[in-house]
Amino acid sequence: GAVVSQHPSWVICKSGTSVKIECRSLDFQATTMFWYRQFPKQSLMLMATSNEGSKATYEQGVEKDKFLINHASLTLSTLTVTSAHPEDSSFYICSAHGGTQETQYFGPGTRLLVL
Amino acid sequence: GESVGLHLPTLSVQEGDNSIINCAYSNSASDYFIWYKQESGKGPQFIIDIRSNMDKRQGQRVTVLLNKTVKHLSLQIAATQPGDSAVYFCAENIDRSNDYKLSFGAGTTVTVRA
Numbered sequence: 001g002a003v004v005s006q007h008p009s010w011v012i013c014k015s016g017t018s019v020k021i022e023c024r025s026l027d028f029q030a031t032t033m034f035w036y037r038q039f040p041k042q043s044l045m046l047m048a049t050s051n052e053g054s055k056a057t058y059e060q061g062v063e064k065d066k067f068l069i070n071h072a073s074l075t076l077s078t079l080t081v082t083s084a085h086p087e088d089s090s091f092y093i094c095s096a097h098g099g100t101q102e103t104q105y106f107g108p109g110t111r112l113l114v115l
Numbered sequence: 116g117e118s119v120g121l122h123l124p125t126l127s128v129q130e131g132d133n134s135i136i137n138c139a140y141s142n143s144a145s146d147y148f149i150w151y152k153q154e155s156g157k158g159p160q161f162i163i164d165i166r167s168n169m170d171k172r173q174g175q176r177v178t179v180l181l182n183k184t185v186k187h188l189s190l191q192i193a194a195t196q197p198g199d200s201a202v203y204f205c206a207e208n209i210d211r212s213n214d215y216k217l218s219f220g221a222g223t224t225v226t227v228r229a
Contacts, residue, residue, distance in 0.1 A: 002161075004158075006158075032215070034216075034217075042221075043204065043219045043220065043221050043222050044159070044204070044219045046216065046217075049216065093158050093159070095158075095159075097215060102147050102164075102208055102215045103149060103161060103164055104149075104215070104217055105161060106151070106158035106159045106160070106161075107158050108157055108158045109156070109157060109158045111156070
């Protein structure tokens with residue numbers, strides 16, 4: 001149980017384009033999903049917290065207009081990197097937890113390369 | 116800054132030996148802690164968790180110890196295997212009232228020598 005998927009697993013795009021990443025909880029309802037960013041050999045940096053049916057809460061320093069988050073259902077959250085630039089290249093990981101369960105379960109990550 | 120940190124960034128261990136990975140946290144109000152394992156190019160994988168009303172919890176080949184007095188957390192891996200090579204992160208629940216946000220430590224890279 002507690003499986004989280006992400007799609008795509010990797011994506012290469014041109015500078016200035018937008019990229020959408022999907023995060024799905026496959027066998028549980030995720031009341032909250034989290035989006036992280038991870039640079040090589042570094043820890044996970046929380047970008048935003050996403051609750052189903054409400055606006056995402058962004059961490060300090062994360063541009064909400066650049067990283068659009070939608071949590072339309074209890075099993076799906078999407079992260080759209082708008083007008084991507086090379087500095088947005090990173091490993092993006094989502095996690096989810098359901099109800100009062102505190103444990104976050106992570107997706108496999110999406111590697112984004114912006115040329 | 117992060118309230119959770121690791122004592123050592125790397126750990127090299129002989130196959131079959133026991134591994135001990137340490138973590139210090141600074142938020143004395145934290146009451147829930149998790150250890151994750153992250154293999155190269157993958158997302159973090161849940162290993163084991165512990166609540167602050169416990170000082171020890173065992174899983175399969177893993178044991179987590181919590182010392183609230185000195186705010187220290189450790190993960191012990193018994194009979195380390197090559198498949199245990201990965202980066203290990205400790206995480207603490209920093210805000211139960213706010214969607215159970217986690218704060219992650221810097222991570223310890225474990226390399227198992229054959």
